[in-house]
Amino acid sequence: MAAREVVITLRGIRNQFGPQVVHEDLELDVYKGEVLGVVGGSGTGKSVLLRTICGLRRPQAGSIGIFGIDALAADEATRTAIDRRMGVMFQDGALFSSLTVRENVEVPLRNVPGLPAEIRRELADLKISMSGLPWLAGDKYPSELSGGMRKRAGLARALALDPEIVFLDEPTAGLDPIGATEFDRLIRQLSESLGLTVFLVTHDLDTLHATCDRIAVLAERRVLVTGTMQEMLAVDHPWVHDYFHGPRARAAIEAKERSD
Amino acid sequence: MPLGLCGGCGPGRIGPAACRGAGCAGNGARVNESGDIAIGTELEETAAGRILRLSGALTLPGIAALEAALGRVPADDDIRLDLAGVSAMDTAGAWAIARLEARLHAAGHGVEVIGADAPRAALMQTVARAMPVLPDDAPGRPGLADRLERLGRATVGAVRFLMELVAFLGLFLSRLVWHIRHPREFRLTALVHHCQDVGLRAVPIVSLMAFLIGVVLAFQGSAQLRQFGAEVFVVDLIAISILRELGILLTAIIVAGRTASSYTAAIGSMKMREEIDAMRTLGIDPAVALFVPRILALLLMLPVLGLIANIAGLVGGAIMSWLELGISPAMFRTRLLEGIDVKHAFVGLVKAPVFAVIIGVVGCHAGMKVEGNAESLGRMTSNAVVTAIFAVIVADALFSVFFAQVGI
Numbered sequence: 001m002a003a004r005e006v007v008i009t010l011r012g013i014r015n016q017f018g019p020q021v022v023h024e025d026l027e028l029d030v031y032k033g034e035v036l037g038v039v040g041g042s043g044t045g046k047s048v049l050l051r052t053i054c055g056l057r058r059p060q061a062g063s064i065g066i067f068g069i070d071a072l073a074a075d076e077a078t079r080t081a082i083d084r085r086m087g088v089m090f091q092d093g094a095l096f097s098s099l100t101v102r103e104n105v106e107v108p109l110r111n112v113p114g115l116p117a118e119i120r121r122e123l124a125d126l127k128i129s130m131s132g133l134p135w136l137a138g139d140k141y142p143s144e145l146s147g148g149m150r151k152r153a154g155l156a157r158a159l160a161l162d163p164e165i166v167f168l169d170e171p172t173a174g175l176d177p178i179g180a181t182e183f184d185r186l187i188r189q190l191s192e193s194l195g196l197t198v199f200l201v202t203h204d205l206d207t208l209h210a211t212c213d214r215i216a217v218l219a220e221r222r223v224l225v226t227g228t229m230q231e232m233l234a235v236d237h238p239w240v241h242d243y244f245h246g247p248r249a250r251a252a253i254e255a256k257e258r259s260d
Numbered sequence: 261m262p263l264g265l266c267g268g269c270g271p272g273r274i275g276p277a278a279c280r281g282a283g284c285a286g287n288g289a290r291v292n293e294s295g296d297i298a299i300g301t302e303l304e305e306t307a308a309g310r311i312l313r314l315s316g317a318l319t320l321p322g323i324a325a326l327e328a329a330l331g332r333v334p335a336d337d338d339i340r341l342d343l344a345g346v347s348a349m350d351t352a353g354a355w356a357i358a359r360l361e362a363r364l365h366a367a368g369h370g371v372e373v374i375g376a377d378a379p380r381a382a383l384m385q386t387v388a389r390a391m392p393v394l395p396d397d398a399p400g401r402p403g404l405a406d407r408l409e410r411l412g413r414a415t416v417g418a419v420r421f422l423m424e425l426v427a428f429l430g431l432f433l434s435r436l437v438w439h440i441r442h443p444r445e446f447r448l449t450a451l452v453h454h455c456q457d458v459g460l461r462a463v464p465i466v467s468l469m470a471f472l473i474g475v476v477l478a479f480q481g482s483a484q485l486r487q488f489g490a491e492v493f494v495v496d497l498i499a500i501s502i503l504r505e506l507g508i509l510l511t512a513i514i515v516a517g518r519t520a521s522s523y524t525a526a527i528g529s530m531k532m533r534e535e536i537d538a539m540r541t542l543g544i545d546p547a548v549a550l551f552v553p554r555i556l557a558l559l560l561m562l563p564v565l566g567l568i569a570n571i572a573g574l575v576g577g578a579i580m581s582w583l584e585l586g587i588s589p590a591m592f593r594t595r596l597l598e599g600i601d602v603k604h605a606f607v608g609l610v611k612a613p614v615f616a617v618i619i620g621v622v623g624c625h626a627g628m629k630v631e632g633n634a635e636s637l638g639r640m641t642s643n644a645v646v647t648a649i650f651a652v653i654v655a656d657a658l659f660s661v662f663f664a665q666v667g668i
Contacts, residue, residue, distance in 0.1 A: 097635045109320075116324055123323075126355050130390040143633045162320060162350040193386035194351065195379055 005032040006065075007165060007197050008053060013062035015048050022048050024221040026062070030165075035191050035198040037208045040218030041239065046201045049218065050167050053199070054088050055079060067164075084111075087163035091170045093154030095142040101128060101153045102138035108160040124160070131156040132186050148179040152186075159190070165197045172204045184210040205244075205252035210259075217243070300345070301329040310337050315345030318353025326353065330360045335367040344375030354380075354387035362391065428625045429617065432555055435547045450553035458519050459561030463568060465518075466511050470569035473506055474498060474576025482584045491585045495595040498577035503604040507570040509656050512615035515562060516648035520623035523554055524644040527627025528637045536628075546628075555620030562616035566609055607668055611659050615652050622648040 008030035015023040022045035030036050040046050051057040053064060055071065064071040066082050074082065095104045105124040109115060128138050131152040142150055151171060158166055171187065172180035188211045191198050202208065208215055209229060216226040219239050225232070232244045243249065299322045300315040312333060318326055333339070341357065343349075361371045376384065402410075439446050481497040527550055530536050536546050574596070581587040587595075626644035630637050 097633065112320055114324055115320070119323060119327055123320075123352055123355060126351065126387065126390060130351070130386065143631075143635065159351075162352065189386070193379075193382040195383075 004034075006030070007032045007067060008199070009063075009065035010053070011063045011065075013049075013052065013064070014060045015045060015052060015057070016060050021221060023052075023059070026222045028216060028223045028226070030197060030199060031214075032164075032197055033191075033195055034213040035187065035200060035211050037212035037215045038199070038201045038218060039203070039208065039215060039243065044218040045221075046218055047169055050088075050169055050199065050201050054086065054167055055083065084161055085163055086165045086167065087158030087161065088167045089151065089154040089158045089169065089171065091173060092147070093142065093150035095150060095153055095157070097142050100139055100141055101133070101145070101156070104142070104153060105138075105157050105160050108157065112161075124156075127156040127159050128153070130159065130190070132182065148175045148183070151175070151183065155186075159194075162194070163196070165199060166191075168198060168200045168202075170202055170204075171200060172202065172207050177206075180204065180206065181210070187211050205249050206255060209252050209256040299326050299329065301326075301333075303333065309340060311340045311342055313342040313345060314357075315347075317348040318346055318356065319348050319350045320352040323352040323356060326356045327359070330356055333360060335364050335369060338369045339364060339371050341371055341373045342375045343373060343380065346375075346380075349380055349383065351383065351387055354384045355391075357384060358388045358391050361388065425621060425625055428551075428621050428628075431547050432551055432617075432621060432624075435545070435552050436556070438548075439552065445548060447549065447553050450549075451557055454554050454557035455561055457522070458515070458557050459564060462515060462518060462561075462565055466514055466565050466569050467572040469510060469514060470502070470507055470572040471576035473510060474502060474573035474578075475580045477501060477506075477573075478577040478580030479584060482581065486585075492587065492595060494581055494585060495577075495587065495592055496599050498581070499574065499596055499600045500604055502573040502577065503570055503600070503608045505608065505656070505660075507573050508566040508608045508611050508615070509652070511566050511569040512562065512612070512619065512652045512656075513649050515558070515565065515615075516619045516622075516652055517645050519558060520619050520626070520644045520648040521641050523620065523623030524626040524630070524641045525637065527624055528630030528640055531628060531630045532632060532634070532637055551620075551624045554624060555617060558616040558620040559613055562619075563609055563612040566612045570605065570608065603668060607663055611656065614655055614659075618651045618655060619648045622651060 006029050008028070010026060010028040013023050013026040014021065015026075026049070028049075038046050038049065048057065052059050053066070058072070062072075067085065069078060069082060071079065071082060095101070096107065099107070102121065102124045105127050106120055109120045109123060112120075125135070125138055129135065133149060133152050133156065137145065137149060137153070142153065145153065155166075155168075155171075158168075168187065172183050175183060184207050187198060187200070187207075190196060191211075198211075200207070200212065212229070214226060214228060215232055217224045217232070217235075217237075217240050219237070224237060225235050225240065227235075229244075232240065235241065235244075299318065300313075302313045302315075304311045304313065316322070339360075341360075346353075357373075364371050373381070373384065477498050478494055481494040482491060485491050485494055485497070527536075530550075536550075539546050539549060578587075578589050578592045581592055582589060623644050626640045626647070630640045
């Protein structure tokens with residue numbers, strides 16, 4: 001474990017909205033190639049943490065190291081270079097509504113110098129197909145897609161530039177159980193075959209079981225514990241205990257055991 | 261005899277010697293301007309078959325060169341693809357290789373990949389599995405039949421839209437009549453609220469607009485009429501054009517822009533968030549709760565606004581006539597009362613209720629057409645304004661023809 005390469009380092013992060021402190025002295029390491037699941041109760045700032053790492057929000061204090069670069073001190077060009085190596089899938093896909101799915105995926109590819117339009121188009125189709133969308137979905141507009149398809153299209157856009165880290169915000173929220181299971185499988189499969197590091201914010205215990213190598217629990221304004229699912233079950237903090245030993249958690253464990 | 265296709269220094273150079281002569285370090289191990297290792301493709305004919313050696317970074321920045329180089333590989337024999345010299349590969353590189361494989365497979369030959377480590381093999385497998393299959397029936401250019409079909413659909417759509425508007429008008433009228441029998445159901449508070457919104461808040465903009473129109477008419481009219489020494493007729497010009505046409509028409513256009521859009525936005529956002537459906541399940545008729553107070557408020561307020569516009573326009577005209585032509589306000593008044601029949605004011609104001617119903621029905625109907633996304637809300641709001649203004653002008657033209665025919 002000690003030899004693993006760290007790609008994201010958070011130290012002493014403080015996020016504050018007016019008098020309300022969301023994160024205080026938060027520390028977290030994300031290792032290369034792992035799928036890290038971030039859980040926490042409502043209002044513990046899971047999405048705020050994701051936005052902080054992606055550079056959409058500047059923390060009041062602390063330091064963020066991404067690929068060994070101090071992201072908060074970086075100038076604009078360096079920050080853009082970091083952003084190119086990361087992909088974000090927002091909760092509802094956040095697709096540009098005036099563009100088709102294919103054009104959405106092509107948006108990040110347009111920034112690649114010297115890429116002919118024909119190849120750009122085919123690469124976009126490849127990403128759409130890799131995200132598990134049918135071939136014809138590329139010509140559709142986001143409003144014509146179901147929620148699950150929008151999420152897949154958002155994932156395709158996030159993967160367009162072959163990022164090293166992918167951030168997923170509630171990837172299975174609002175999906176039916178079958179769609180959610182398929183999405184879990186897709187994340188796992190893509191992270192293995194593309195060597196992705198995945199930072200995943202979720203509420204879904206099934207997703208945690210099925211996809212995550214490691215889990216980080218946000219509580220009391222910091223990362224309370226990190227570890228594997230087995231290690232989580234042994235933590236005796238009341239919230240963590242309730243979370244991983246509740247009736248839903250038990251059902252998820254049973255489902256996992258059945259599928260194994 | 262080795263045959264080299266060097267991606268680093270472009271097509272047309274056969275053999276490594278030619279490559280080196282052109283400044284290319286052998287099998288593509290050359291650093292290009294962006295600092296990456298340039299892509300090398302080297303084709304070698306051996307006794308055991310044809311071997312294609314790839315080297316360098318098979319990644320997105322160099323994908324165009326790689327794709328072009330692989331496209332030149334002849335598809336007339338099996339190929340062994342040696343990836344041992346590849347420094348980096350992403351999905352774009354894997355895609356180009358998958359394309360080569362597909363092309364050779366189509367020609368009846370196979371590709372055997374050697375020298376790929378486990379992650380790269382997994383990547384190539386994932387990409388190969390996801391390779392989109394091109395459908396055979398790609399849509400061609402639209403022919404005459406397609407164009408005719410589109411024209412037909414547009415025509416039917418327009419007729420259907422008109423019918424919907426008429427149905428909506430009928431719904432409004434039937435609910436209005438229903439209110440006569442159920443006066444206790446009437447939403448007076450909503451009506452007053454909308455009257456304030458539609459009427460009172462529009463007074464400043466409407467009166468300023470009409471005042472300026474009066475000023476412009478007096479100014480332009482005086483410049484023309486002075487040539488004939490008929491300056492005093494500027495009073496008739498201002499009064500008739502404002503009272504009969506401009507006062508009410510421009511008021512209706514401003515109200516269409518202001519109110520039709522706000523009706524569409526308000527009802528549309530309720531529709532978007534399923535509030536209208538919730539109302540229906542709670543036994544509330546959206547027509548009673550939403551449409552009747554809104555359209556009725558317009559019906560009551562537009563004539564008032566039109567009257568205010570008429571007055572403001574005449575005041576503006578009188579002031580400009582005074583300044584420009586020296587027609588004193590008293591003289592303007594005398595000329596106005598003697599020369600202009602009161603019927604002109606009626607002819608103008610009688611159009612107001614019709615315009616009001618048009619604006620209200622178009623605005624509410626567009627709101628009900630909003631679907632579940634914000635984009636359609638924006639589209640329907642701008643549609644409502646355009647349709648309302650257009651319909652008001654068409655109605656005004658019909659009124660003009662009608663009044664001319666009956667001789668008023």
